[in-house]
Amino acid sequence: MTFGKGCHLHLIDGSAFIFRAYHALPPLTRKSDGLPVGAVAGFCNMLFRYVENNKGADAATHVAVIFDHSSKTFRNEIYPLYKANRPDPPEDLRPQFPLTREATRAFNIPCIETEGFEADDIIAALACKARDAGGQVTILSSDKDLMQLVGNGVGMLDPMKNKRIDRDEVIEKFGVPPERVVDVQALAGDSVDNVPGAPGIGIKTAALLIQEYGDLESLLARAAEIKQPKRRAAIQDNADQIRISKRLVELDCNTPLDVELDDLEVQKPVxxxxxxxxxxxxxxxxxxxxxxxxxxxxxxxxxxxxxxxxxIPSAAEAPLPFDTAAYDCVRDAATLSAWIARIRERGHVAVDTETTSLDEMRAELVGISLCVEAGRACYIPLGHRQGTGDLFGGAELAPDQIPMDLALSMLKPVLEDDAILKIGQNMKYDAKILARHGIRVAPIDDTMLMSYAMHAGLHGHGMDELCDTYLGHKTIAIKTLLGSGKAQITFDRVPIDQAVPYAAEDADVTLRLWALFRPQLHRARVTTVYETLERPLIPILAEMEMAGVQVDRDTLSRMSNAFAQKMAALESEIHELAGGPFNVGSPKQLGEILFERMSLQGGVKGKNGAWGTGADVLEDLAAEGHDLPARVLDWRQLSKLKSTYTDALQDHINPETGRVHTSYSIAGANTGRLASTDPNLQNIPVRTEEGRRIREAFVAPPGKVLVSLDYSQIELRILAHIADIPALKQAFREGQDIHAMTASEMFGVPLEGMDPMVRRQAKAINFGVIYGISGFGLARNLRIPRADAQGFIDRYFERFPGIRAYMDATVAFAKENGFVQTLFGRKIHTPEINAKGPGAGFARRAAINAPIQGTAADVIRRAMIRMPKAIAGMPAKMLLQVHDELLFEVDEAAADALTDRVREVMETASDPAVHLSVPLTVEAGRGANWAAAH
DNA sequence: GGGCTCACG
DNA sequence: GACGTACGTGAGCCCG
Structure with missing residues (x-):
């Protein structure tokens, strides 16, 4: 690539990196021979983090690390004392300098230094050159001496604070724009670098003077006009010294370079x-x-x-480049036959479907793409339309498409052939679409789930992201075909010649990702996870989603009306209390009313300067006897129930099936949990009486009942097992009240006649432990002073020392390995665990929680996967999963038998892979609706 | 489109 | 020494 417009050059101030690394880290030495390597380690970490993060809109196309070559430079000829009072670098840092150069080259990043010049001069010359070529430049440094270069496409980035330094920041620091910075520096001097400047003049004064006189030469020429006698003397008496200072601080864009910009193109590490x-x-x-x-x-x-x-694998063999022009468009049966023959010959095929919607239950099939080897892909248009159609959208089929029924009947034997592997990206989607056309796709491999098994926690698993990350290729954006917003069209309206490159590319990408990932599963030691916890889940979830759950529209509609009336009444009451109308749904307006107009105490502004009006804040105010916040809380509850549930749920009732079909994302949550979307059926209210009534709208058809089974305290049981806490395990084996037991152990109170308040506190601690407890969090949850909360935690750890040991060991493991694991081997990566700052706390707690939450998620996945076989022949369907609960619909007469079978499967789900030292127990309920079944 | 709020486990 | 914190999600609304 020739450097020019659209290119972005990153210039890394290598010396600054080294010193930061040296001072940030303890003095590490190499184990085998004691060589000091702390700074090298920090330097490598920084470079790695840089390489990992170099993506997105601001990503570099070109990059170099620039070092100072030696301490003597041309500036010493101008002024022998320049940098003379710099202490020599520490003894244990010196041998690390050459190693940092080696490190840079090991990352495959050009490494630049020139005898007699400082890194800053080389940076200046490269920046000027890149800017003049029309490119963009970012200097990764916070060195103030480089700020003179900012502007006209040159910016700086403080890599530690991740803060951009642009013109405004320079003006803030120096009081003058970048092009006058050297004038200010010349006047103010610099004691660190031994730049003399004018005595008694600092940055502030220098800025004032330059602002007034325009630039340094004008100031020197008109120095006599300066009113303050001291300043005038300082300038007049030191004019030469000031001019020398300017030459010392001024960076030279004409510093000789022995590299070309084109040599700096970003390369992947070998x-x-x-x-x-x-x-x-x-x-x-x-x-x-x-x-x-x-x-x-x-x-x-x-x-x-x-x-x-x-x-050791060297650089990947040069892959076949992407060539969208090479893709086939299959428009007749003979060509399709040839493709089917190719698939049979290969034994595997990547498949992708194009449809009119992301909702698999409503989407219409528009086309199918296939790929048998990298670069060899086709698209089979089946349902593309042309013409404007009428009001009802019915436009005629575009010509030269194989009739859909014919194409599907030809493909069906291949797609259902047990000996031919069908590879997809998020194959659950395509499998559901094809299932609606009577095709049961199997066996399946899924690149999204392969990535999830290997990379959970590192990044998302969507195709575009995977393709960019692992194949270094940007896919055609669907937006370019469909447009966006109001003018967005559906895929059947995309002209076939545009659809071919897009659709076939998706199959091509999928096949390439599969070829790349397949051998990696073994190396990452996640083959079992993928094979037993991910892949088998696809057909299970597809079945559940297609089954859907019956939701009674009338019940919801009546509730909506009732909520609307109550809300209207509350609203007028609220307006009256507020002394005027306002938008109750606007947190901003509410905050202003409460804490400004009504001047209530206890308001706290968030980081955006807005008053916090969360439920906890309003509850505190209500407890002090204020009516308005209490009414707002009521209003909010109703508003939430109405908009999110009683209204929105009605829109999700499928007109054909009369049921609600959620979609589960398998790779959405990092821990292994599922996530439910469109609609989310994993957060239907249950905690309040009013909300719970929404579950009455989830019903069983006549003659059937809903059966709900949920694991009791599964995460605490898993914690007891993993952390090996005898007292907790004993309590679970004996079926005791675990929270009461905890309270009894902690506070030495008898189980009999325990104060409910004490039990509540123990319960909060038990949950807190699962979340990676902190004194702050527990205090907030229990609304007690932080010191008290910390006291509880200390006592808890004293009584259950294994918990602390587990936490410490988990965090240490994460720091060492960059991931944590569930009992079943699922890996959850923790890339932020070694970060500094508040992010470290988050990462720490997430690392503690992930094995527990993740193991529970694995357990219920195992149960679900075994379910079809266990309930085969029973008049029952598994409908929903809510993390620790499964909901079934079953003929009334078979409810008992089903409950027994399902309970058995759930309680033994960890066997035989993992033998838990605590029993898993399941509670069951049934009823005509979900509220009654719970 | 981001932030706030709140529903669930 | 200050900072800002319970873990994991998805969706609807406000507001710039």
């Missing part, structure tokens, strides 16, 4: 080189993280028997 270097430095956890990121196996540590160099 796995063998980079891992080889990191391994040589004995950076074990970083080696692993980098290996994970590059999708190769980490080389064995040097102490072990060293593998032959050839065993």
């Amino acid at each position: 796995a063998g080189d980079l891992l080889g270097f990191l391994n040589l430095m004995e950076f074990r956890s970083l080696t692993k993280r980098v290996a994970d990121s590059l999708k190769v196996e980490a080389p064995p540590a040097p102490t072990a028997v060293t593998a032959p160099a050839a065993a």
Whole structure:
């Protein structure tokens, strides 16, 4: 790529990186020989983080790391004392300088330094050159000496604070725009670099003077006009020294360069080189993280028997480039037959469907794409339409398409053939579409789920993202075909010649991802997870989603009306209390009314300067006897129930089936939990009486009942097992009240006649532990002083020391490996665990929670996967999963038998892979509706 | 489109 | 020493 417009050059101030790394880290040494490597380690971490984050709109197309070559530069000829009072670098840092250059080259990033020049001069020259070529430049440094370069497409980025420094920030710092910064620096001098400047003049005064006189030369010429005698003397007496200072701080865009911009194009690291270097430095956890990121196996540590160099994969063999023009458009049966023959020959095929909607239950099939090997893909248009059609959208089919029935009948034997693997990206979607045409697709591989098994926590698993990340290719955006907003069209309206490259590319990408991921599953040790917890779930969920749940529209509609009336009454009451009308639904207006107009106490502004009006705030106010916040709380509850549930749910009733069909995302939640969308049926109200009534609208058809079974305290049981807490395990085995038991252990009170308040506190702690407890969080939850909460936690840890040990061990494991694991081997990555700042707290707690939440998620997945076989022949269907609950619809007469079978499957779901040292127990209920079944 | 709020486990 | 914090989700509304 020739550097020019659209290119973005990143210039990394290498010396700054080194010093930051050196001071930020303890003095590490290499284990085998004691070589100091702390700064190198930090430097590599920074570079790795940089490489990982270099994506998105601001990503570099070109990059270089620039170093200072030696301490003597041309500036010492101008002024021998320049930087003379700089102490020599620490003894243990010196040997690390050459290693940081090696590290840079190991990352495959150009490394630049020139004898006699400072890094800043080279940065200046490169920045000017890139700017003049029409490109954009970002300097990764916070060095104030570089700020003179800012402007006209050159910006700076403080890599530690991740803060951009643009013209405004420079003006804020120096009081003058970037082009006058050297004038200010020349006057103010710099004690660190020993730039003399004018004595007694600092940055503030210098800025004032430059603002007044325009620039340094004018100021020197008109120095006599300066009113303050001291300033006048300082300038007049030191004019030469000031001019020298300017030459010292001024960066030279004409510094000779021995590289071309085109040489700086961003290159992917070569796995063998980079891992080889990191391994040589004995950076074990970083080696692993980098290996994970590059999708190769980490080389064995040097102490072990060293593998032959050839065993380390070098750069991926040059892949076949994407060529959308090479894709086939299949318009007749003969061509389709040829493709089917190719599929049979190969034994596998990537499949993708194009439809008119993201809602699989309403979407109409428009076309199918297939791919048998990288670059060899086709699109079969089946339902493309042309012409304007009438008001009802019925336009005629575009010509030269194989009749849909014919094409599907030809494809059906292949798609259902047990000996031919069908590969898809989010195959549940396509399987459901094809199921509606009578095709039961099997067996299936799914690249989205492969990525999820390997990379949960690292990034999303959508095709565009995977393609960009792992194939280095940007897919055609669907937007370019469909448009967006009001003018958006459906896929059947896309001209076929435009549809072919888009659709066939998706199949091509899917096949390439599959070829890449398949061998990696083993290396990442997640084959079992993928094969037992991900892949088998696809048909299970597809069945549940297609079954849907019956929802009674009239019940919802009546509730909506009732809510609307109550809301109207509350609204006028609220307006009266407020002394005038306002939008009750606007937190902004409400905050102003409460804390400004009514001047209530206890308001806290959030980081955006808006008053917080969350339920906790309003509850506190209501408890003090204020009516308005109490009414608003009531109003909000009704508003939520109405808009999210009673109104919105009606819109999700499928006109054909009369039922509500949610969609579960398998790879949405990092921990292994499912997520329910469109609509979300995992958050139907239950905690309040009023909300729970919405569940009355979820009904069983005549002659059937709904049966709900849910795991009792599954996460606490898993915690008891994983952390190995004898007292908790004992309590679960004996079927005791776990929270009362905890309270009894902690506070030494008897179980008999326990104060409910004490039990409540113990319960909060039990839950808090699962979430990675903090004194702050517990205090807020229980509304007690933080010190008291901390006291509880301390006592809890004292009584159950295994919990703390588990937490510490989990966090340590995450820091070492970059991921945590469930009992079933599911990996959840924790890329932020070694971060600094508040993010570290989040990552820490998430790491503690993930194995517990994730193991529970694995358990119920196992139960679900075994369910069809267990209930085969019974007049029953599994309808919904709500994390620890399964909901079934069953003939009334078979409800008992079903309950027994399902309970058995759920309670033994961890066997035989994991033997839990606590029993899993399931509570069951049934009724004509979900409220009654719970 | 981001932030706030709130529904669930 | 201050910061800002319970874990995991999805959806509807307001507001710029």
